Amino acid sequence: MNSTVLLQAVDIAIPGYRILRTLGQGGMASVFLAVQESLDREVALKVMAPALAANPEFAERFLKEGRLTAKLQHPNVVTIHDIGVHNGIYYLSAEYIPRGTLKERITGEGISVGEALNVLCDIAHGLDYAHEKGVVHRDVKPGNVLFRKDGRAVLADFGIAKAMDGGTGSTMAGMSVGTPDYMSPEQARGEPVDGRSDLYSLGVMLYEMLTGRPPYEAPDAFSVALSHITEPIPTLPPQHAWLQPLLNGLMAKLPGERYNTGAAVVEAVQRMLPTAPPGAVDIKAFEAREGMARQPASATQQRTRVSGEAAKGARGLPAWLPWTGGGLALAGLVALLLWAPWRAAPPASPGTSQVAVPPPAEGPGVATFQTGSTPVRVPTLGPEAIEIALRQGEALVREGTYVPGPGEPENVNAGRRLRGDEESALARFREVLAADPGNARALAGVAAIAAYYRDAASKLCAAERWVACETIAGYGLEAAPEDAELRRLKAEAEAARRGM
Numbered sequence: 001m002n003s004t005v006l007l008q009a010v011d012i013a014i015p016g017y018r019i020l021r022t023l024g025q026g027g028m029a030s031v032f033l034a035v036q037e038s039l040d041r042e043v044a045l046k047v048m049a050p051a052l053a054a055n056p057e058f059a060e061r062f063l064k065e066g067r068l069t070a071k072l073q074h075p076n077v078v079t080i081h082d083i084g085v086h087n088g089i090y091y092l093s094a095e096y097i098p099r100g101t102l103k104e105r106i107t108g109e110g111i112s113v114g115e116a117l118n119v120l121c122d123i124a125h126g127l128d129y130a131h132e133k134g135v136v137h138r139d140v141k142p143g144n145v146l147f148r149k150d151g152r153a154v155l156a157d158f159g160i161a162k163a164m165d166g167g168t169g170s171t172m173a174g175m176s177v178g179t180p181d182y183m184s185p186e187q188a189r190g191e192p193v194d195g196r197s198d199l200y201s202l203g204v205m206l207y208e209m210l211t212g213r214p215p216y217e218a219p220d221a222f223s224v225a226l227s228h229i230t231e232p233i234p235t236l237p238p239q240h241a242w243l244q245p246l247l248n249g250l251m252a253k254l255p256g257e258r259y260n261t262g263a264a265v266v267e268a269v270q271r272m273l274p275t276a277p278p279g280a281v282d283i284k285a286f287e288a289r290e291g292m293a294r295q296p297a298s299a300t301q302q303r304t305r306v307s308g309e310a311a312k313g314a315r316g317l318p319a320w321l322p323w324t325g326g327g328l329a330l331a332g333l334v335a336l337l338l339w340a341p342w343r344a345a346p347p348a349s350p351g352t353s354q355v356a357v358p359p360p361a362e363g364p365g366v367a368t369f370q371t372g373s374t375p376v377r378v379p380t381l382g383p384e385a386i387e388i389a390l391r392q393g394e395a396l397v398r399e400g401t402y403v404p405g406p407g408e409p410e411n412v413n414a415g416r417r418l419r420g421d422e423e424s425a426l427a428r429f430r431e432v433l434a435a436d437p438g439n440a441r442a443l444a445g446v447a448a449i450a451a452y453y454r455d456a457a458s459k460l461c462a463a464e465r466w467v468a469c470e471t472i473a474g475y476g477l478e479a480a481p482e483d484a485e486l487r488r489l490k491a492e493a494e495a496a497r498r499g500m
Contacts, residue, residue, distance in 0.1 A: 014089065016036060019045065021033050029047060029048050029049060030047050031045065032044075044096045053085070053088055071133070074125070076123060076155060078094050078154050078157075097146040099148065100147060102143075102145035102209070106208055109211070110209050113276075114285070114286065118289060120202065127199065127262040130155075130195075136193055137155065137157075139182075140198050141179050181204065183225055184200035185229045185253050188228050188229055197255070199258055200251055203251035207247060210243070230467040233248055239277075270287075386439070389429075389431045390432055390445075393445050394425075394441070394445060396417050396428070399417075418453075418475075419479065426449055450480035454473075454483065457473035466496040473486050
C-alpha cells in the first residue's frame, strides 16, 4: 500500500498537525513530515497501521510505552513530543532529524573506522542513559540511527518495539519484536532481555559498519536468526583485527560475557585507541569529539541494568511481529527457534508418533504431563472450555503449518506458537487432554505438532546443521516424548555435534 492509499484509507486528520509529505513506510507504520501548528515546527509524525490500532492490547501498550519513552531526554535519543489517539488513529510525534539514517550510509565496504567508532559511542551513550532509566530498545539497527546537523548519531523508535511486544503474556497474532539481522541470542529464543541485548545489536551494527554487510547472511530470516544462537562470533577482516576484542565483548553469546553498560563500551573504545594501527583513526579528533562533558558515568562490569520483566525473572515468549522489508522493519519471530522456513509436515501416520497422554488428575482440577524429565502441570477444563481450547489450538496449528500456494506470499507465521509457553497450541491441547485424555482432536493436534518438528529436524540433519537439528528435534519430543524418529534424529545430531 503506498502512502496515498494509506492516507485515504485511514483518513488522517490529527488536530494540531498538518502533514506535508511521506518520509517512510513499513508494514506496521508510516512516517510523515508534518508541522505541529501550535509551535510552527516540523516534526516526524509516525502513524500506526489500522490493523494494530484495532487490537486493544496493542493500543494500551503503545500509549503506556510512549509516555515512558517520552521522558527520555538525551542528545543521542530522539525526543518524543507527543503521543495519542484520534478517531482510532494512534500516532507519535517526534523531533524531525533530516540528515538520513545509518542504513543509507553503509554501502560497499562500509564506513571509515573513525566514523564507525563515533556512531558506536554516540549510540552507546544513548543506550546507557535509556537503560539507566529502565528502558530497553529491543530493535537497535542502522535504520533506527539518524544523524543531527553536527554529525551526532541519534537512536530512534524507543518504545515502539516494546509496544508491539506481547511480553506481558497477551499476544497479537502475527506479532513479535526485533529484526533477525540484529537480534541477540536471548531475544531470538524469546527469553527476557535487558540492556545487554541492545549492546549485542550494537555489536552487529559495528561489524556491518566496518565491513558493509551484517555478520550472518542466509536466504531466509529463520536461518539468520538461528545463526545468532549457534554460530561463533564473526571475525573482522585483518585491517580491523585490533577491534576484535571490542566486537567480542559486544557479541558474546551469553549476556554475562558482554559489556554490561553502554558506558563500559565507550570506556573500552577509549582504552583500545592506542592500539590502533597508524592512520586507522584520528585519536585526537575522537577524544575532542567525546569531550570532557561526555565522560561516562562509572561503568563497572558488576552494574547491569535490567528491564522490569527481566528483573522479575519473567519467562515466556514474546508476541510475534511480521517480517516486512523497509520502514519499521519487523521480524517474524516467536521464540525464534519455533519459526522455521519449512512448510507443513505431512500428518503423522498411525503408529509413527507416541503422543504424551496425561495420567489421571493429581488433585482437583490438575493433571501432570511428563515432557522428557520435566513434569508440566496444567489445570483441567470443563466442556465449554475444552471446545474453546481445541479451537484455539487448531487455529494456531493451521496458521503455523500453512503451505502457501503458487504465487502466494511466504507464510511468515510458519512454526509460530506451536509450543513453548502457556499460550501455545501444545499448551491448549494439553489442557484438553488433562480433562479428557482420549480426546481425538487434541491427540491429532499434538501429533501434527510432533510431525512438523520431525520433518523440520529431518531436513536440518540432512543438511548437517547439527545444533539446529538437535534443538528442533527436542521441540518435537516435548509433544511426543516417545517418538522413535525424533529420538533418533536428536541422538544423531547430538553425536555429530560432539564430534565436530
